[in-house]
Each structure stands twice: as C-alpha cells, then as structure tokens.
Amino acid sequence: EAGVTQFPSHSVIEKGQTVTLRCDPISGHDNLYWYRRVMGKEIKFLLHFVKESKQDESGMPNNRFLAERTGGTYSTLKVQPAELEDSGVYFCASSLDRAGYGYTFGSGTRLTVV
Amino acid sequence: ILNVEQSPQSLHVQEGDSTNFTCSFPSSNFYALHWYRWETAKSPEALFVMTLNGDEKKKGRISATLNTKEGYSYLYIKGSQPEDSATYLCAFRNFGNEKLTFGTGTRLTIIP
Numbered sequence: 001e002a003g004v005t006q007f008p009s010h011s012v013i014e015k016g017q018t019v020t021l022r023c024d025p026i027s028g029h030d031n032l033y034w035y036r037r038v039m040g041k042e043i044k045f046l047l048h049f050v051k052e053s054k055q056d057e058s059g060m061p062n063n064r065f066l067a068e069r070t071g072g073t074y075s076t077l078k079v080q081p082a083e084l085e086d087s088g089v090y091f092c093a094s095s096l097d098r099a100g101y102g103y104t105f106g107s108g109t110r111l112t113v114v
Numbered sequence: 115i116l117n118v119e120q121s122p123q124s125l126h127v128q129e130g131d132s133t134n135f136t137c138s139f140p141s142s143n144f145y146a147l148h149w150y151r152w153e154t155a156k157s158p159e160a161l162f163v164m165t166l167n168g169d170e171k172k173k174g175r176i177s178a179t180l181n182t183k184e185g186y187s188y189l190y191i192k193g194s195q196p197e198d199s200a201t202y203l204c205a206f207r208n209f210g211n212e213k214l215t216f217g218t219g220t221r222l223t224i225i226p
Binding site for chain 1: 118148150155156157158160163203205211212213214215216217218219
C-alpha cells in the first residue's frame with residue numbers, strides 16, 4: 001500500500017509569493033489532516049478534512065492559508081501571500097477512521113520563505 | 115490550551131545503554147496518547163497508540179507505559195543502537211476532538 005505522499009519535498013520562495021502544497025493520502029482514507037512544525041517548536045494542527053468537507057479548521061493561522069480537498073481525494077494547501085513566519089515543515093496525515101488509529105504521516109514539505 | 119511536555123529535550127546515549135524519556139499531558143478528558151519516531155526529511159513513524167490507564171506496549175527493544183490519572187507516559191529503549199537516533203514525539207488526543215497536540219520531542223543521539 002502506498003503511503004501518504006507530499007509534493008514538493010522542499011520549496012524556497014520569496015516573501016509575498018504564493019506556494020501550493022499537495023498531499024495525496026492513502027487511497028480510501030476519508031480523513032486527511034494538515035499539521036505544521038515551525039523551527040524548534042512543536043508540530044501544530046492546522047485542519048482536518050472528512051472526505052471533501054472541512055471538519056475542523058481551528059488551527060489555520062490566518063486567511064492567507066487556504067486548504068481544499070476537491071472530490072475527497074488529494075488536498076492542497078495554498079499560502080498567499082507567503083510571509084517569513086510561514087517557514088516550517090508542513091505535514092499531511094491520513095486515517096481510515098476517526099478514532100485516530102492508523103494515523104499515517106507523509107514526509108512533509110519543507111517551506112522556506114526568504 | 116492543552117500543554118504536552120517532553121523531557122529531556124535532547125539526550126546522548128552510549129550504544130548498548132538503555133534509556134527512557136517522559137511525556138506529560140493533561141490528565142482530564144483523556145482519549146489517547148500517540149508515540150512517534152521521526153527522522154528529519156522522513157515521515158513520522160507511528161510507534162504506539164495508548165488508550166488505557168496502566169497500558170504497557172512493546173515493539174522490539176522499545177516499550178512504553180501510560181498513566182492517565184497522573185498524566186504521563188514513559189518511552190523506554192533497551193540496548194540502544196545507532197539506528198535509534200531520531201526525535202521521539204508524543205501526541206495527546208482528548209475526547210470530542212480529533213486533532214493531536216504534540217510535544218516538542220526528545221532528540222536522541224546514540225554514540226557508537
């Protein structure tokens with residue numbers, strides 16, 4: 001079974017530019033989560049999709065961040081315009097059920113805003 | 115605001131020695147405690163999901179215990195090997211909430 005795949009693995013952009021991160025969950029996993037780790041700090045929750053619906057987006061930092069999951073398959077996270085403090089590692093995870101078991105992470109996208 | 119703390123922040127251990135570290139979390143409204151092993155540029159690897167007070171789980175040389183009443187979990191590594199070098203993350207989940215709250219991790223380095 002293929003794991004959770006994230007693209008790109010690294011991205012370096014200038015402040016003010018737009019970046020779109022993509023996550024392909026494990027096939028059949030209805031639940032998809034985005035998390036972020038800013039340098040030296042803990043991994044923090046951003047949002048949770050159940051199929052194509054946003055179940056919880058309480059962790060989204062501000063309206064420069066937009067997440068979508070059209071058709072309930074892959075998801076994108078767009079940052080527009082990017083700011084320096086957006087730098088970090090963005091993780092995606094997926095799970096089959098909502099109990100939290102079988103919670104599989106991708107390897108993350110390392111975003112650097114300069 | 116939920117607070118999950120891990121200690122120590124970093125640890126150097128001689129190869130062959132055993133070690134342990136701690137995760138503390140809120141004792142109220144507990145649902146589950148997750149442990150992950152994470153190497154930079156790789157996916158965090160799930161080690162254990164613990165739900166019951168007094169739970170003990172084992173995977174090879176790694177084991178974990180859980181005390182939900184006092185709000186802590188220990189992770190033990192027996193006979194450390196160089197491949198155990200990684201950051202070990204714990205994450206707490208409470209009832210009524212599906213998100214995980216992570217600690218900052220314990221960075222373990224095994225010295226050959």
